[in-house]
Amino acid sequence: MMFYFASAALIAIGIYMLMVKKNLIKMILGLSVIDSGVNLLLISIGYINGKTAPIIQPGVSPSNVVDPLPQALVLTNIVIGVSVTALALSVVIRVYKHYKTLNSSEVRDLKW
Amino acid sequence: MLEFLNPMLRPEWMISLLFIGALLTYFAGKVSSALRTTFAIIFSVFVAFLVFLSGSRDVLTYWRPSASPMGFRFVLSINALSWFFALMISMVSALTIVYSAGFGKNTEKDNAFYGLNLLLMGAMLGVVFSGDMLSFFIFWEIMTLASYLLTTLAGKRAEKGALNYMIISTAGAYSILIGMTMIYTRFGTLEFSGLASVMGGADPMFLLITLSMLGIGFAVKAALAPFYVWAPPAYSEAPDSFTPVFSGALSKLGPYGFTLFMYGIVGLPALAKMGTFRGISDFGYIIALLGSITAVIATLYAIAQDDIKKLLAYSSISQLGYVMMGIGIGTSIGVAGGLYHALNHAIFKTTLFMGAGVLIYTTGSRKLSDMGGLGTKMPITFLTMLIAIFALAGIPMTGGFGSKWLLYEAAIDKKFVLIAPLAFIASVGAFLYSFRILQSAFLGQLPERLKGAKDPSPLITIPMLFFAGLLVLFGIAPGIPLGIIASVESYLGIPALNVSTYSVYLGANFGAYNAFTVMTVITLALLVALALFFIAKKSRKVGQTDTYMAGEVPEHHVDLYLHYSMNFYRPLERIFAPYLRNRLERLYDAFGSGYELISEGIRRIYTGDVQHYVYYVMVFLAVMILAGWWWL
Amino acid sequence: MIKRLVSIIILAVVITSLFMVLSETAPFGDDETVVSHRYIYKGVDETGSANLVTAVVLNYRGFDTLGEVTVLFVAATGVGAALYTRKHPVRKNKVEASLIVKTGSKLLFPMMLLFGAYIFVHGHLTPGGGFQGGAVIATAFVFKYISDTRYSIDHVGFTKMESASGMIFAGLGIMGLLLGGYFLLNILPNGTPGELISAGILPIIYIAIGIKVGAELTGIIDRMMGVEA
Numbered sequence: 001m002m003f004y005f006a007s008a009a010l011i012a013i014g015i016y017m018l019m020v021k022k023n024l025i026k027m028i029l030g031l032s033v034i035d036s037g038v039n040l041l042l043i044s045i046g047y048i049n050g051k052t053a054p055i056i057q058p059g060v061s062p063s064n065v066v067d068p069l070p071q072a073l074v075l076t077n078i079v080i081g082v083s084v085t086a087l088a089l090s091v092v093i094r095v096y097k098h099y100k101t102l103n104s105s106e107v108r109d110l111k112w
Numbered sequence: 113m114l115e116f117l118n119p120m121l122r123p124e125w126m127i128s129l130l131f132i133g134a135l136l137t138y139f140a141g142k143v144s145s146a147l148r149t150t151f152a153i154i155f156s157v158f159v160a161f162l163v164f165l166s167g168s169r170d171v172l173t174y175w176r177p178s179a180s181p182m183g184f185r186f187v188l189s190i191n192a193l194s195w196f197f198a199l200m201i202s203m204v205s206a207l208t209i210v211y212s213a214g215f216g217k218n219t220e221k222d223n224a225f226y227g228l229n230l231l232l233m234g235a236m237l238g239v240v241f242s243g244d245m246l247s248f249f250i251f252w253e254i255m256t257l258a259s260y261l262l263t264t265l266a267g268k269r270a271e272k273g274a275l276n277y278m279i280i281s282t283a284g285a286y287s288i289l290i291g292m293t294m295i296y297t298r299f300g301t302l303e304f305s306g307l308a309s310v311m312g313g314a315d316p317m318f319l320l321i322t323l324s325m326l327g328i329g330f331a332v333k334a335a336l337a338p339f340y341v342w343a344p345p346a347y348s349e350a351p352d353s354f355t356p357v358f359s360g361a362l363s364k365l366g367p368y369g370f371t372l373f374m375y376g377i378v379g380l381p382a383l384a385k386m387g388t389f390r391g392i393s394d395f396g397y398i399i400a401l402l403g404s405i406t407a408v409i410a411t412l413y414a415i416a417q418d419d420i421k422k423l424l425a426y427s428s429i430s431q432l433g434y435v436m437m438g439i440g441i442g443t444s445i446g447v448a449g450g451l452y453h454a455l456n457h458a459i460f461k462t463t464l465f466m467g468a469g470v471l472i473y474t475t476g477s478r479k480l481s482d483m484g485g486l487g488t489k490m491p492i493t494f495l496t497m498l499i500a501i502f503a504l505a506g507i508p509m510t511g512g513f514g515s516k517w518l519l520y521e522a523a524i525d526k527k528f529v530l531i532a533p534l535a536f537i538a539s540v541g542a543f544l545y546s547f548r549i550l551q552s553a554f555l556g557q558l559p560e561r562l563k564g565a566k567d568p569s570p571l572i573t574i575p576m577l578f579f580a581g582l583l584v585l586f587g588i589a590p591g592i593p594l595g596i597i598a599s600v601e602s603y604l605g606i607p608a609l610n611v612s613t614y615s616v617y618l619g620a621n622f623g624a625y626n627a628f629t630v631m632t633v634i635t636l637a638l639l640v641a642l643a644l645f646f647i648a649k650k651s652r653k654v655g656q657t658d659t660y661m662a663g664e665v666p667e668h669h670v671d672l673y674l675h676y677s678m679n680f681y682r683p684l685e686r687i688f689a690p691y692l693r694n695r696l697e698r699l700y701d702a703f704g705s706g707y708e709l710i711s712e713g714i715r716r717i718y719t720g721d722v723q724h725y726v727y728y729v730m731v732f733l734a735v736m737i738l739a740g741w742w743w744l
Numbered sequence: 745m746i747k748r749l750v751s752i753i754i755l756a757v758v759i760t761s762l763f764m765v766l767s768e769t770a771p772f773g774d775d776e777t778v779v780s781h782r783y784i785y786k787g788v789d790e791t792g793s794a795n796l797v798t799a800v801v802l803n804y805r806g807f808d809t810l811g812e813v814t815v816l817f818v819a820a821t822g823v824g825a826a827l828y829t830r831k832h833p834v835r836k837n838k839v840e841a842s843l844i845v846k847t848g849s850k851l852l853f854p855m856m857l858l859f860g861a862y863i864f865v866h867g868h869l870t871p872g873g874g875f876q877g878g879a880v881i882a883t884a885f886v887f888k889y890i891s892d893t894r895y896s897i898d899h900v901g902f903t904k905m906e907s908a909s910g911m912i913f914a915g916l917g918i919m920g921l922l923l924g925g926y927f928l929l930n931i932l933p934n935g936t937p938g939e940l941i942s943a944g945i946l947p948i949i950y951i952a953i954g955i956k957v958g959a960e961l962t963g964i965i966d967r968m969m970g971v972e973a
Contacts, residue, residue: 001772004766008760008763011759012755012756012759015755016751016755019726019727019755020723041766044772045770048773055794055870056794056796057794062784062785062788065784068787068797068799069783069800071800072805075797075801076801076812079815079875079957080815080816082819082961086823086968090822090826093826093968104722734758738757741761
């Protein structure tokens with residue numbers, strides 16, 4: 001249950017960062033935090049009380065392991081998260097070069 | 113003699129020959145332009161010949177089952193109706209390709225021009241040959257795209273018109289798609305033959321909705337009253353060697369769609385269930401009324417044009433209005449008149465657009481006021497266009513007389529006090545604007561700079577002469593086309609017209625029309641008139657500006673302002689001008705700008721600030737959750 | 745200030761309610777889903793991979809993983825495009841690394857590469873796999889970048905390795921298509937679960953992914969290092 005609370009807290013903190021912070025890098029950090037929260041949530045949904053990692057080896061029978069599916073999904077999600085963060089950061093670098101600011105409300109070219 | 117061609121008389125052969133031919137032609141053009149043109153002519157004429165042969169056998173249906181994942185079968189069939197239209201389309205397309213080979217260069221990208229022409233011909237044949245709604249729609253879309261691309265080949269000038277055409281066509285295609293989907297979900301079959309047996313039993317409301325949805329799409333192609341705004345710019349700006357197909361063949365797919373779905377699939381008894389007005393279905397009456405209104409409006413516009421292609425474009429719209437009128441009336445005479453007029457229109461409007469192309473090529477201008485006196489310089493063009501204009505105006509000796517006569521009889525037969533007068537008015541107008549072409553381009557004084565004008569190459573004149581010959585043939589022997597139409601009518605379950613080779617019999621009320629007698633009388637009258645003309649000839653040639661200038665020395669620009677085709681129908685225009693100020697176009701424009709305004713308002717939500725978006729999402733979620741708690 | 749308060753209230757409402765619903769529908773520590781049941785009980789027999797996560801990632805959802813690799817590739821390309829400069833980027837580190845970092849990196853760099861390789865070679869036996877191993881390898885290169893201000897990777901070689909490994913992945917998939925009828929079919933024998941050479945094509949794919957991910961992440965880092973702020 002702890003894990004649920006932790007992931008809820010992570011997601012809430014991440015969204016709060018997105019809502020309140022104006023600094024582009026902090027917003028990307030917020031995205032990353034949400035990402036971590038969601039990953040944690042997925043893993044903990046897949047957990048089954050008293051079971052172990054899903055690797056079948058002598059001493060571990062199939063009836064004894066947790067759900068591997070969320071873990072596989074999280075593996076995907078981590079990679080996607082990395083991609084998103086890298087791309088977003090490079091765009092921010094560009095934005096900074098062009099506008100000399102990281103404040104999102106000062107980047108006005110796409111607004112009216 | 114031609115037995116070896118028998119295995120090729122299948123719709124899939126004809127269509128794939130054209131599609132393959134389109135590719136071959138395009139790539140042959142990379143090698144040599146002569147090869148490309150030869151390919152295009154061979155493929156199109158050969159397929160047109162195949163189409164011609166196939167119908168002379170028997171009415172046959174070919175099935176082509178294919179293992180598609182959804183369980184659909186693609187059905188291609190040749191029946192009386194589709195053969196009639198296929199003949200018209202392939203004749204016009206093939207001869208127009210021959211005609212365009214006569215010009216050295218039609219567009220900037222001639223490879224694409226010939227390739228797309230073949231593709232378009234294949235798609236049009238596909239539409240009429242398709243025996244199920246899916247292939248109908250697919251070919252319909254290929255046709256729209258190909259014709260759009262062909263229109264844009266004319267260059268920058270055509271872009272706006274082509275875009276208009278594309279947008280309105282797309283809306284029409286969606287409408288058709290909705291109609292087809294509704295039919296499919298109700299009956300679970302896409303095949304026309306299957307639908308024909310079940311659609312008759314559907315409730316009238318369902319029929320009305322589906323037919324209206326389909327009808328909007330077909331009406332766009334047929335340039336019917338509220339949807340014709342795309343036609344004048346698209347017809348007039350399209351490449352000169354493509355407009356004959358555009359107006360002559362492609363526009364006939366609209367009437368084809370109406371005929372197919374109204375009579376071929378739904379059938380007269382089911383149409384009558386929707387309510388009748390003086391014996392014809394309300395739906396058909398509305399179509400007929402829209403058709404006659406279109407005929408009048410477009411005629412009034414055509415009268416006011418100085419641009420020859422624009423004039424012919426409006427004239428096309430108006431003639432298609434006639435066709436729709438006949439098809440809408442839906443009696444034996446009406447459908448026969450509509451289909452016959454469609455055939456005649458395909459022939460004479462193709463000839464006229466071909467002639468217009470020649471005139472534009474010769475004079476370098478589209479303005480009628482830049483032409484004049486070309487009749488003696490270009491006798492073949494003059495003769496063919498004269499015959500085509502006779503047909504357009506419905507003068508005996510040509511096929512046009514027969515079809516217009518049938519249409520009037522159909523309207524009078526049912527005592528339609530709105531439709532019949534409108535048709536008569538439009539007919540008078542048709543004579544006015546077609547006379548303008550004759551008068552301005554071929555009669556009168558030859559401008560100095562056109563002294564060297566002469567008839568174009570045989571490649572151009574032969575198709576025109578062929579069509580003119582057909583028109584005269586139909587004038588003498590209306591039984592030839594009307595015999596085919598009678599078989600179409602019996603295929604559609606409409607009482608067939610009683611025709612023999614030279615005469616048409618309409619029943620006790622109207623009697624018969626013997627074309628041969630009429631022809632003889634008219635010829636005799638013409639001979640007498642000619643003789644009188646030569647006996648009593650008192651005319652003398654005068655300078656073009658003699659009457660106007662009162663002895664003053666002409667200024668250099670005097671040609672332009674005192675040309676007799678300037679303000680040719682000024683008094684008429686003055687009467688109608690207040691009603692013709694592009695009302696419909698303005699309505700569409702108002703719709704467009706209103707739409708833009710609303711969209712602009714909606715766009716205001718998107719502030720461009722990320723935080724606001726996050727707020728939107730979260731507030732929406734919160735509202736949903738709270739509302740969920742409240743209600744559940 | 746009021747903005748923060750509002751956002752906290754909204755967040756509290758949304759997150760609390762969402763998680764209340766979640767703990768109702770999927771209580772913590774509950775049994776696996778239906779589809780996972782099959783993976784758990786049949787996975788080893790069907791794929792030959794002792795690590796069930798690998799079995800899911802590479803076998804059952806192999807196509808998904810190909811897409812994922814593509815996403816990463818597109819992201820790396822995107823970073824390259826966003827940070828594109830006409831001349832070749834020159835690194836501008838202001839501070840030299842200390843002696844400890846330099847010596848440590850020299851000692852640790854081969855070890856880290858080896859560790860990364862170990863992780864992705866044993867992806868079907870132990871926790872970890874191509875993505876993790878690739879990340880470890882990229883970390884080794886980060887270390888290198890930190891310790892040496894003039895260090896730069898061999899771009900051409902990295903690109904070639906990345907392309908080659910990507911082609912191996914796709915090529916194996918197409919081989920399956922040709923030989924067995926569907927994409928990414930396991931065309932090699934499964935072997936004995938638990939041995940290094942087992943589980944058919946899974947180790948090969950994971951090695952390819954490991955090299956590809958390592959090269960791509962390193963490429964991203966290289967791009968970002970070369971930026972003049």
